[in-house]
Amino acid sequence: MKTVQVLQGAFIMEPGKKEAIEKAARRLFGEKGYHDTSLRDISRQAGVSVSSISYYFGNKEELYHTLFPKEEKEKAPDKKEQIENAAIRLFALKGYSDVSIRDIGKEAGVNSAAISYYFGGKKELYAAILERGSALLVDFVEMAADGTRKPMEIMELYSRFFFRLMKEHPYILRIFSWEMIHPTDVFASIGKERFAMVLVVLRAALTEGMEEGIFRHNLKPTEVCISWAGMVAYYYLMSEIKKRFAVKEEISEASYMDQAFDVLMNGIKEK
Known part of the structure; x- marks a missing residue:
């Protein structure tokens, strides 16, 4: 519990971090679209860690919904599509052998269980x-x-x-x-x-x-x-x-x- 409080304090004590994430995400979503923007892209643009984005917004889909609530139904993909699009990017850039389920989950903003639920495993995906x-x-x-x-x-x-x-x-x-x-x-x-x-x-x-x-x-x-x-x-x-x-x-x-x-x-x- 004490560790959690310390971590939370570390995030809260840095002013402007949430705003920087929102600004970077809004810009990248606008320029590249939802599918081609990853949490890693946003973290680099905002100058924060991926864990900071997870702390404030949970995952990429929730961040997108926060910024564009009216466009949620039109533009945000379902979780299965989200996983597949993230995997396509990683397999294209690194090849099949050098991509893990954990990599895909991190890129898609989901946990490994979600990938197993929709696809079974890396080979099936x-x-x-x-x-x-x-x-x-x-x-x-x-x-x-x-x-x-x-x-x-x-x-x-x-x-x-x-x-x-x-x-x-x-x-x-x-x-x-x-x-x-x-x-x-x-x-x-x-x-x-x-x-x-x-x-x-x-x-x-x-x-x-x-x-x-x-x-x-x-x-x-x-x-x-x-x-x-x-x-x-x-x-x-x-x-x-x-x-x-x-x-x-x-x-x-x-x-x-x-x-x-x-x-x-x-x-x-x-x-």
């Missing part, structure tokens, strides 16, 4: 995330295999699909990248088959294009579609280079995407 991510690949396969598209249109569709994936689901894309380098058993049972479906579609488009004289006749379809898909991935990931290295030239997303596809299909060598 990761499987749910891979299922969510690989479902996006099915969207591409269904669009490409509808029987109405020509070979070049399918290749461009994949290129644009990947660009959209990078813009709308960057963390999912990072998780896929981790899996390419450090594959897990979970991915083998969920994502591997769907990635194979994508390659089957690209290979069929490439083969058809070769037969129609659109693509070079001496290509090896399997090897080419694998290497081409890889080039698409890294070409678009490199679009972030202008932010990291302060490239001053203004480059629109549409222009970059058009140029990327042109170079991927035609190279830079003068014919």
